[in-house]
Amino acid sequence: xxxxxRRLLGMIPTLAGVVIATFILTRLIPGDPAxxxxxxxxxxxxxxxAIREKLGLAExxxxxxxxxxxxxxxxxxxxxxxxxxxVARDMLRLLPAxxxxxxxAFALAVGIALPLGIAAALRPGSFVDHVSRLVSTAGVSLPTxxxxxxxxxxxxxxxxxxxxxxxxxxxxxxAPPTVTGFLLVDTLAAGDGAGFVSALRQLVLPSxxxxxxxxxxxxxxxxxxxxxxxxxxxxxxxxxxxxxxRKIVFTYxxxxxxxxxxxxxxxxxxxxxxxxxxxxxxxxxPGVGSYALNAxxxxxxxxxxxxxxxMAAIFVLVNxxxxxxxxxxxxxxxxxxxx
Amino acid sequence: MRERLALARYVLTENPVNLAALLLLAxxxxxxxxxxxxxxxxxxxxxxxxxxxxxxxxxxFGTDQLGRDIFSRVVVATRIDLxxxxxxVLLSLSIGAMIGxxxxxxxxxxxxxxxRIVDVLMAFPxxxxxxxxxxxxxxxxxxxxxxxxxxxxxxxxxxxxxxxSVRRGLGYVEAARIGGSSNLRILRVFxxxxxxxxxxVQASVNLGWAVLNAAGLSFIGLGVRAPTPEWGIMVAEGxxxxxxxxxWLAAFPGAALMLAxxxxxxxxxxxxxxxxxxxxx
Amino acid sequence: xxATAALLAIEDLTVTFRTRAGxxxxxxxxxxxxxxxEILGIVGESGSGKSVTAYGILGLLDAAARVASGRxxxxxxxxLRLSQAQLSDLRGREISIVFQNPRTALNPIRPxxxxxxxxxxxxxxxxxxxxxxxxxxxxxxxRIPDPERRLAAVxxxxxxxxxxxxxxxxxxxxxxxLLLADxxxxxxxxxxxxxxMDLVRDSVHQRGMSAVFITHDLALAxxxxxxxxxxxxxxxVEDAPVRALFAQPRHPYTAKLLASVPSAVESVDALSPIDxxxxxxxxxxxxACRFSERCERRRAACDEGPIRPAxxxxxxxxxxxxxx
Numbered sequence: 047x048x049x050x051x052r053r054l055l056g057m058i059p060t061l062a063g064v065v066i067a068t069f070i071l072t073r074l075i076p077g078d079p080a081x082x083x084x085x086x087x088x089x090x091x092x093x094x095x096a097i098r099e100k101l102g103l104a105e106x107x108x109x110x111x112x113x114x115x116x117x118x119x120x121x122x123x124x125x126x127x128x129x130x131x132x133v134a135r136d137m138l139r140l141l142p143a144x145x146x147x148x149x150x151a152f153a154l155a156v157g158i159a160l161p162l163g164i165a166a167a168l169r170p171g172s173f174v175d176h177v178s179r180l181v182s183t184a185g186v187s188l189p190t191x192x193x194x195x196x197x198x199x200x201x202x203x204x205x206x207x208x209x210x211x212x213x214x215x216x217x218x219x220x221a222p223p224t225v226t227g228f229l230l231v232d233t234l235a236a237g238d239g240a241g242f243v244s245a246l247r248q249l250v251l252p253s254x255x256x257x258x259x260x261x262x263x264x265x266x267x268x269x270x271x272x273x274x275x276x277x278x279x280x281x282x283x284x285x286x287x288x289x290x291x292r293k294i295v296f297t298y299x300x301x302x303x304x305x306x307x308x309x310x311x312x313x314x315x316x317x318x319x320x321x322x323x324x325x326x327x328x329x330x331x332p333g334v335g336s337y338a339l340n341a342x343x344x345x346x347x348x349x350x351x352x353x354x355x356x357m358a359a360i361f362v363l364v365n366x367x368x369x370x371x372x373x374x375x376x377x378x379x380x381x382x383x384x385x
Numbered sequence: 386m387r388e389r390l391a392l393a394r395y396v397l398t399e400n401p402v403n404l405a406a407l408l409l410l411a412x413x414x415x416x417x418x419x420x421x422x423x424x425x426x427x428x429x430x431x432x433x434x435x436x437x438x439x440x441x442x443x444x445x446f447g448t449d450q451l452g453r454d455i456f457s458r459v460v461v462a463t464r465i466d467l468x469x470x471x472x473x474v475l476l477s478l479s480i481g482a483m484i485g486x487x488x489x490x491x492x493x494x495x496x497x498x499x500x501r502i503v504d505v506l507m508a509f510p511x512x513x514x515x516x517x518x519x520x521x522x523x524x525x526x527x528x529x530x531x532x533x534x535x536x537x538x539x540x541x542x543x544x545x546x547x548x549x550s551v552r553r554g555l556g557y558v559e560a561a562r563i564g565g566s567s568n569l570r571i572l573r574v575f576x577x578x579x580x581x582x583x584x585x586v587q588a589s590v591n592l593g594w595a596v597l598n599a600a601g602l603s604f605i606g607l608g609v610r611a612p613t614p615e616w617g618i619m620v621a622e623g624x625x626x627x628x629x630x631x632x633w634l635a636a637f638p639g640a641a642l643m644l645a646x647x648x649x650x651x652x653x654x655x656x657x658x659x660x661x662x663x664x665x666x
Numbered sequence: 667x668x669a670t671a672a673l674l675a676i677e678d679l680t681v682t683f684r685t686r687a688g689x690x691x692x693x694x695x696x697x698x699x700x701x702x703x704e705i706l707g708i709v710g711e712s713g714s715g716k717s718v719t720a721y722g723i724l725g726l727l728d729a730a731a732r733v734a735s736g737r738x739x740x741x742x743x744x745x746l747r748l749s750q751a752q753l754s755d756l757r758g759r760e761i762s763i764v765f766q767n768p769r770t771a772l773n774p775i776r777p778x779x780x781x782x783x784x785x786x787x788x789x790x791x792x793x794x795x796x797x798x799x800x801x802x803x804x805x806x807x808x809r810i811p812d813p814e815r816r817l818a819a820v821x822x823x824x825x826x827x828x829x830x831x832x833x834x835x836x837x838x839x840x841x842x843x844l845l846l847a848d849x850x851x852x853x854x855x856x857x858x859x860x861x862x863m864d865l866v867r868d869s870v871h872q873r874g875m876s877a878v879f880i881t882h883d884l885a886l887a888x889x890x891x892x893x894x895x896x897x898x899x900x901x902x903v904e905d906a907p908v909r910a911l912f913a914q915p916r917h918p919y920t921a922k923l924l925a926s927v928p929s930a931v932e933s934v935d936a937l938s939p940i941d942x943x944x945x946x947x948x949x950x951x952x953x954a955c956r957f958s959e960r961c962e963r964r965r966a967a968c969d970e971g972p973i974r975p976a977x978x979x980x981x982x983x984x985x986x987x988x989x990x
Contacts, residue, residue, distance in 0.1 A: 063505030074521040077698040187647040188662075189597050190641040191604050199627050199636075286765075287727055287758035287785045297784075298773055322512030327605055328624065332816060335512075342516050343606055350520050357513040361525060365508075376775050377820055 057362055064358040068351050069114050075347050083212050123355070124348030128341055133352040134237050137334055141356075142227025143214060143334030147325070148318050150230075150249055151256035155314065159261045160307070163268025164300065167276060167341040185262025189371070190321050194255035194328040201251065209247045211329040252329040256321055267310040271303040278302070304375050312368035316361045401572025406651035416463040426454035428461045428614045439627070440633055443551055449622065451612075455633060458614035459641050462523075462643035465615050466645065469526065470595040478588050480534070486544070486580065489549030496546070503539045511536055511598065519607045520628075529608030530557055537591055544587055548580040552588035590653030593646040602643050616642045629655045672699035672739075674723070674844055675760075679736030681715075681722055688948040693900045693917045695972055696736070700844065705867065707891030707908070708880045709923070713944050715900040716880045722746075722844045724763060726751045726924045727972040740844075759789040760835035764866075767853060767946030768829035772821040773885065778832045782839055789840045804835045806866055827858035831865065838869055845877040851886065863890050884927045888912055893981075896920050899944050899956035902975055906982040916984040917944050919957045955986070963988045 063371050082313035117123075159181075166178035214229055215221060222229070222236040230249075232240035264296040275281065276299055287307070323335035330336075338353035419426075426444075431454030440447040446455035488499040511519070515532035522528040552558065553576070561571050603609045603617030611618060616638040623635030679756040693715045702708045709715045722725045723738055723745060738745040740761070748756070757763075765771040773781055782801045790800075798817075805813035808831040821829055827885040830850060837845055847866060863879075867890050870877045881887050887894055887908070894911050896904040896919065904917040915921045922940045927928040942960035950983060954971025958964045975983035 059501055060504050060508055063501055064508050067505055067509075068517075071517050071521055099527045136452070183650070186419055187593065187606075189600055189646070189651055191601065191624075191641055191643060191990070192635075195620065195627050195635050195639065199630075199632050202628065203630050203632075228578050279765065280773045281765060283392060283765060283771045283836075284725065284773070284784075285757070286724060286763045287788070288754045288756065289758075289784060290754070291787050293784065293788075298776070302775060312810065316510055320512040320538070323605060324601055336511075338465075338516065342520055347520055349518055354390055354509060354513045354517050357510045358508045361508050378775065378822055 049373055050370065053366055056314050057366055060362050061359065064355065064362070065115060065118065066111070068355050068358075069111055071354070072114075072347070072351055073110075090093055096249060105311065109217050118355075121296050123352035126341060126349045127346040128344050128349075133348050136337060136349065137356060138353055139227075140332060140334045143331060144322050144326070144335060146228045146230065147249065147252055147256065147331060147333065148315075148322065151253040151260070151318060152315060154253055154257040154310070155260035156263055158257070159264035161266050162261075163265045164272055164295070165270045166265070167272030168295065170273070175269075178269055182262045182266035182269075185258055185265075190255060190259050191328050193258050194252070194325060197251050197255055198328070205211050209244075211248075211251060213332055215244050216239070216246050252325050252331055255328070256325050258317055259316060259321065264307070264314055267308050268303070271306045272299060275299045275303040305372065308368055308375065312364055315364050319357050319361060328368045393648070399492055402651060405657060406648050409644060409648035410652060411465065413463055413648060416460045417467045419461040420463055424454075424457035424460050426457040428453060428458040429612055430454075437631055439631075446637040449619075449634050455619075455637055459616070459637050461639065462614040462616050462619065463641070463645075465526075465613065466596060466599060466642075467607065468590055469530055469533065469599040472530045472596050473537065473599065474588050474592055475623060476530065476534035477537040477541050477591075478584055481538050481576065482545045482580070482584055485488075485542035485545025486549045486576055489546035490553050490568070490576065491574055493548075497544070499546075503542050506535070506540045508622075512601070515598070515607070516523040516604055519602075524607055526608050529599060529602050529613065530575075532602065532607075533595055535547075536598060537595060539605065540587060541584060544584060545580055548583055549576050554580060575618065586653065586657045587648065591654045592640075593649035596642070596646050596649065668849050673702050673704075675699040675737075676719070676723070677737045678720060680718070680733050680734040680823045682719050683726065683734075684730050684732065685948075689859045689950075690947045690950075691900060691952060692947060694724070695974055696897075696900070696902050697975065698895045698902055700878060700906050702876055703736055703870075703874055704892045705824075705870055705877045705879060705890060707887035707894040708897060709882065709884055709887050709894055710897035711944060713899070713947075714897040716882075716897055717848050718900075719897070720763060720848050720880055723846065724757055725759060726763075732872065736937060743826060755789075756836075758785050758842070760842050761844045761846065762840075762842040764830070764833050764837045767819060767847040768826055768833050768850075772829055774821050777818045777820055778824075779819075782832070785839050787838050793796065795854065800839065805832075805841045807838065808832070810835070810888045812837060826854050827862065830841055830854065830858075830862055831900065834862070834865060834869070838873075841873060841875075843875055845852040845875055846880070848876065848880045849882070850879075851881070851883070859886065866890070884923065896923070900947060901956055901973075901985060903957065903976055903985045904983070906979070906984075907911065910979065910982050913936075914979075914990075916982065916989040917957075917986050918961050918963050918990060919967055920986075921990055 121134050125131065126133050126136055129136055160173070162178050162181065166172075167177040169175055198208070198211055200213065220241070222238050222241055223230040225232045225235050228244065229245035233239075233245055280302075281299060282295060284298050289298070304357070322333060323339055325331065326333045326336040326340065334353055334356070338349050341347070341349035341353075430453060432448070434452060435444075435448050436450055438444060438448045442456050444456065446459060449455055449458070474546075484499060488496045491637040506514070514536055515529075518532040519528045520537055522531060540630050551570075556572060558575055561575055563641070566574070599608070600615075600617035600620070604621045606621070609615040609618055619638035620635045620642070623631075623638070626634050627631075677697070679693055683690040683692055690846045696715070696719060699707075708719065710716055718727070720729075722731075722733065723740075725745065725748070727733075731745055736746065738755075745753070745756070749952055772778065772922040779798075779801055782804065783797050786797050786800050790797075799974050801817065805816065810816055810828065821832070824832070834850070837934060845866070850866070854862065863869050863886060866877060866879070879887065879891055891908050893905070893907050895902055896911070896917065898919050904911065904915065904920045908918075911920065912924065915924055917942075926939055940960065945956050946958060953959060955961075955968045957985070958968045961968075964987055970979050970987075971986050973987060975985040978984045978989055
């Protein structure tokens with residue numbers, strides 16, 4: 047518990063840095079910052095002036111910063127010119143789409159990479175080992191958007207298995223009432239079997255695309271870490287005491303090999319947060335990534351800033367979870383200070 | 386030196402893949418340097434009459450929606466893609482090395498503050514950060530170079546810092562200090578040259594990553610603009626045609642991209658095997 | 667010693683290792699036996715094949731190892747012919763081993779109580795409460811104070827000596843008939859060494875077990891072992907009760923070994939190192955007696971192999987054509 051508190055406190059400087067960085071960014075962007083916070087590019091001078099005063103743009107920079115932080119704490123991320131809505135509301139609406147995609151892709155990547163890496167480590171030089179090495183090398187070389195397009199070409203255009211990549215539901219389906227924003231959950235909650243299937247089918251191609259890139263480092267790290275641990279003295283002791291195969295591989299080897307794997311899991315998840323933008327572009331997925339991107343290309347900057355803030359905050363949170371996982375896995379980690 | 390060369394020869398012959406990678410690199414560099422002068426068609430010349438033609442004898446990679454020869458465009462694009470990647474990595478490496486070395490050497494406040502800044506930088510997912518940089522600096526090629534450089538910066542800072550921390554207590558540094566060398570001189574003459582090999586290895590591994598980042602950014606519309614031939618843009622333009630089965634617009638630039646990244650990854654691994662065989666996976 | 671009284675009998679064991687640098691002839695024609703209730707010491711320089719022999723008994727050799735010939739008879743079965751499943755049943759239950767480097771030999775992040783319980787649960791399953799009692803009992807046996815509190819301790823929190831006691835506890839947990847101890851005291855300070863060895867000896871005597879104590883420390887061997895097998899470069903060169911060996915070594919190598927131990931001589935000037943070095947075991951042209959190239963007593967007969975230990979006194983065997 048004490049440790050949890052310490053970790054939470056450790057998050058604060060980084061979060062503070064993130065806020066400062068995005069603040070600097072808003073002031074660096076060419077143009078009048080007040081304009082971000084209007085909802086209408088043709089707002090008249092009086093409105094703009096009012097906003098300018100609210101933002102305290104006439105004040106010294108440090109005071110502006112405090113006003114900025116105050117706004118953040120109120121959940122005010124500015125307004126999007128293109129949608130006319132507060133950025134915070136837009137992001138809340140669109141976040142579940144990105145989150146659902148990321149979670150499914152993550153689960154897919156872990157579900158394939160971990161067993162693959164373990165199997166490869168247990169049987170060096172075997173077919174499984176070669177497959178694992180191929181996945182690791184090829185996976186890193188394939189750009190996410192290229193693999194996405196390849197999948198669309200082969201599985202949608204040629205084979206006709208995958209549905210048309212136009213978003214989260216096929217055009218004839220009716221969206222279920224929003225409970226969580228996660229279509230897989232909402233369709234089930236509404237008892238909408240057909241909707242569930244449709245949502246699942248639409249998820250396949252984009253999540254596989256994202257998972258492919260994550261597979262490589264995960265499989266490689268799992269294999270390397272397991273191999274290293276399997277050669278340790280304590281594994282030899284376990285064998286010498288006659289312990290069963292399953293016990294040795296899972297309780298002794300895997301548990302001890304998890305540390306670097308968990309680090310890679312954190313890295314992979316954070317990469318996925320970023321790769322969202324690409325995949326959402328390829329598959330016309332209505333998530334926060336495409337939202338921010340469209341805004342950027344239209345010179346609508348408030349959403350971009352909101353996107354950066356939210357993504358960074360999520361990443362810091364994920365890091366915290368990784369840290370906690372560390373200390374649970376390896377009691378020695380508790381003694382080490384954050385580098 | 387001779388043993389390094391012998392080791393290099395061993396690494397090349399032991400794994401034929403390394404040789405293939407070198408060959409690929411040669412092809413890439415050739416395309417980048419001499420490509421524009423040797424391609425059969427003007428990469429910018431449009432000819433709507435032959436638009437969207439599949440690969441043929443006249444047009445090896447087919448033509449795009451404006452009738453431009455894709456083969457010529459792919460070859461010419463090599464120059465700009467490699468230039469962005471190399472530029473970004475060079476920038477990252479030099480600035481990162483200096484900052485990291487200073488942090489590792491002087492320690493104290495500089496180290497703590499620097500560490501925090503690096504943490505903050507790493508907290509922003511790749512593309513989010515790149516988008517932010519492009520927003521601030523405008524949508525141009527140089528922004529993309531800076532954005533890619535910023536994304537990669539933390540790795541070099543951390544590596545340089547670690548390497549210098551390890552070396553700063555070593556004998557020859559102490560001797561230099563006692564001999565009256567200034568800190569700057571010690572950093573410049575003794576430390577930086579010694580950590581360079583490790584950093585260069587990291588850079589070669591990073592180059593593939595940098596190419597991917599740059600292409601990804603252009604894919605989403607940042608940096609390079611049409612009609613400039615660049616692999617990312619070409620894939621983006623070709624993406625819409627995949628749905629109607631015209632695969633060649635996106636496939637060839639995509640393949641070029643893959644080959645380039647693959648080549649750099651292999652080279653990076655090979656280089657690492659030569660410089661530090663212990664870290665082979 | 668008659669074969670019928672032997673608990674474990676190794677007959678003509680020959681082991682090679684395939685490496686990138688060639689085939690290493692690690693063991694050749696190794697034969698000796700361990701009686702019930704006996705503490706056997708195996709002594710020799712580093713690289714003499716002591717650990718390889720121990721690992722060979724339990725089938726723990728590296729994947730690169732090849733057992734070219736030989737038998738390891740235990741309980742009427744040849745251990746080298748057992749399946750993996752049978753071996754797994756045997757290890758920890760009938761024959762146990764304690765390793766060098768107690769810290770790395772234990773799982774660094776798993777509480778020691780659980781590690782010992784794992785071994786007990788494997789060979790002697792039962793309700794958790796019973797297993798816990800057994801764990802506590804064996805911890806008390808190795809004289810770890812306050813065992814209830816120590817159950818949750820993790821190896822990195824414990825001293826080297828404590829870790830080794832845990833290692834011994836794990837080995838004794840299922841009351842094996844034979845304990846192999848591969849340099850269990852190397853790396854520990856002298857006081858702890860004595861304590862550990864006393865522990866091993868007392869456990870062995872109390873339970874009527876046998877033990878094999880592998881070491882390069884002759885002084886320790888002389889103090890705790892009943893018999894000693896001297897190994898050199900993969901060969902057994904001498905095999906005798908401890909008094910006889912020290913009083914009258916018959917093999918030139920044994921004599922030199924004894925003369926090079928500080929405690930055996932009165933002054934440093936009298937110390938005599940052994941000339942030369944161990945032969946490179948990767949050679950294909952290894953001589954019949956692997957000590958002959960360093961030996962002053964070498965004759966033509968020494969090149970006619972194989973040279974196997976032959977009786978030269980009551981219960982005393984030596985592998986030498988020109989014994990002392």
